[in-house]
Amino acid sequence: MFKEYTRYDASGLAELIACGDVSSTEVLEAAMARAAEVNPKLAAICIPMDAMARERGKMSLQGPFAGVPFLIKDIAQDYAGVPTTAGSRALRHWTPTRHAEIVQRFLDAGLVIFGKTSTPEFAFKGETAPLIWGSPTRNPWDLDRTPGGSSGGAAAAVAAGIVPAAGASDGGGSIRIPASYCGLFGLRPSRGRVPSGQAHGEFWDGASSQHALTRSVRDSARILDAIAGADVGAPFAIAPPERSYAEEIQRPAGKLRIGYSVQSPLGTPVHPEYVQAVMRTAKLLTELGHDVEPAQPEVDGQALARSFITMYFGQAAASIAQARRLTGAGNEAFELETRVLALLGRTLSAGDYVDQRARWNDYARALGRFHQSYDLYLTPTAAQPPNRIGELATPPLQQVAAKIVLALGAGKLLFKSGMVDKLVATSLQRVPFTQLSNLTGTPSMSVPLHWAPAETGGAELPYGVQFVARFGDEAMLLRLAAQLEQAQPWSECRPPLQ
Template sequence: MFAEYSRYDATELAALIARGEVSAGEVLEAALARAAQVNPALAAICLPMEAIARERARGPLAGPFAGVPFLLKDMGQDFAGVPSPSGSRALRDWMPDRHAYIVQRFLDAGLVVFGKTASPEFALKAETSPRLWPQPTRNPWDLARTPGGSSGGTAAAVAAGIVPAAGASDGGGSIRIPAAYCGLFGLRPSRGRVPCGPADGEHWEGASSQHVISRSVRDSARLLDAIAGPGHGAPFAIAPPAQAYAEAIARPPRRLRIGFSTRSPLGTPVHPGCVAAVQRAAALLAELGHVVEPAEPAVDGRALARSFITMYFGQVAAGMARARALTGAGEDAFELETRVLGLLGRTISAGEYVSRHAQWNDYTLALADFHRQYDLYLTPTTAQPPNRIGEIDTPPGQRALARVVLALGAGRLLLATGMVDELVETSLARVPFTQLSNLTGTPSMSVPLHWAAVEEGGPELPFGVQFVAPFGDEATLLQLAAELELAAPWQARRPPAR
């Protein structure tokens, strides 16, 4: 059945089920069969929920995606009564007693959840290799490489054909980076478009948004229709779209003015394949009648990275404290790198944290100025192709030094030595383009438009391009994505059979 199942996106699977051509149970079994076939090699699904899914598939289902198999991300997408470890050994056995708002909306849409996908510990890396699970998550395009992070398990599962779409979230690029690495479509909604409660009013100071990674644009549009809108107790209500996103993509966008850049905001190298992806996108956009020219917002990329990393340190410290409060976990329950980041988060003063957060307004104003002249901003999604598993692991010498620093509690020493600036560059050099959208709260997307081999004799790998829109304008992004999908289809491009 899989060969037939894999041809359809979630929208068409729902239509087949609604017409009675196939049952929800049959479609679920096809998804489970595919998972059994490929997940042992990929390690995309970390927490199976087969019994829950089979029971749900037997019952009456309603909603636009009634009966469609689905996976949740193991971070921020809590399912009541199912462990929600967020990639951490400290939360291995912690189970929420209520669904996250987004999970309830997925269920209300009729989706049949049959598992959770792997995420790095607390969603902290652009690689999905948490120590919690016995093996790292692998990229279906090349099993030696990462699918990215933090929604790496989601991207691997969708790219491998286990599901047509799955839950994801993005606090620094965690939807767009895995989508780019795995040849998929990934839209990060505006701040507040999708609720993140009830555990949080906002996550990561409002920098993180939840949605999905998908193979088709229409699935992302229709799923956004299903989950958008403020949750109970939301800190603010974003203006609703003028019309449903599924209706908006039925017509092409207006003639757009698009500024593009391939320069890393950090001044670090950008791989030729990433540059070529933008050049290809720019040429295609021009053919479609859009105005495309070099331009970029007047943002200090290094200052923005420092603002992001300061928030990141603070969030790690807070996340560790929350985990300890929930489970009583000791320090050894957290990964070494997480413990160092948490130490830095506890060391940075509240005054510096607030000052760095205040700078987010500078980036928001600069991007708003840019959008006075350009409808969209185009860049590579990432600066490098997906790294090989283990390639960016902390070297043994640095791990030994980290243990000494932790034993001494020498966070201030690390800050005084300039280690933070080095960490900014080493951690973000591969992915320097995505954080602008997070700190400004704007919607953005990664679109798969280019494939190329990155080494002689190696497989072709996907390269994504990123578009950033003004706050609240997911509709223009989705309209353009649908136009690009029609002009340069990517759904038929699948990873090598596994």
């Protein structure tokens, strides 16, 4: 057994395999052994693919990550012949017949996929606890807490050392928030940088991007090199980078102008440790020679939240409708909260949706004006630490009320009652910073630069900080991330999970 497996990032493992210091079979078995050891505590991997992986591991693989173990997310990352459940009981037995383009590119890079990671139903919750698998995914830093959503399974697996990197996606913060909660590096690429094909043109009207969660910046850069670029029939092609991202992280970051804010765009509280994370990062950036000062784009945070949640409701309705078409599933196959979101989506008119979708342009223009003065925008990644398992569960009385509303089809009543506005506040006040990047299509990243107890006597938790760049400029983010990683290394910051 390769006992030092968890010490290496994906690039390091690839180098060992290429040099013949260790075989791809030994590395795969080490990954599977680690999964067998810790996954029962975490519920991160929901669909094992061990037999398929062992067969692939025997092949002569090519690519920058030849022989490196990897996991993919159980939504949008289809693997031919393996169910894609999207965390829903309705899709438990639905099996795609072809790989998603991003999965094919993972395979072309030589990665050995040995499982799929858990996600909330249709990626609609900030914690990963789908009813289909019976057990919530837990955070390796504190097993009583969530790793976040919707790439919670991926984040837990990487943080726990099952894999050095795992496939992920981000439609409202689902790469960056789990990265923050689990002490990982998480880059959300620009709209169109990574393909959504073949089954989709764009996810969530272009708000969602796919990539990976990693422990190292170089893994993130090299994986992005492997998966970037439009596929056949893509709705549009983003301008390619000037050079590879692996090359970019070797280049100096330069002197950057960085505006920062610790104020929630919703006017809701921000945990002191997230404030401290930003202030410490601002100090570090200044010491590295960057110009850093308080500043924020002129974006109405409440308006942006309404635009995001409108898209969110609409996507819930569309996801259930699509699942019904694929499987003929009845109401009982979908979680109660998802059905309520879908009802709200069906209650909105097409005009409501188009009106809110058009406002994305306002946020993009405002952020563009901000970037005329500042290269990057720095904020906390989240406003609150990860919630405790079960903390966000719908109370019994509200479940009864929800069932009555569904039975009556009373979506309009929910809007008129003001309950939807309360839902928006409840849903986003913990994570109000990430949606700006999604609706503007801009690249952003969460960097693990601060650790502290969640509260007096609590377990130590990571608190990530977010940087948002201009559209298409992942290179600037990665150069800065490499500089920060060198100045304040985080690779040895590992959770206490044994």
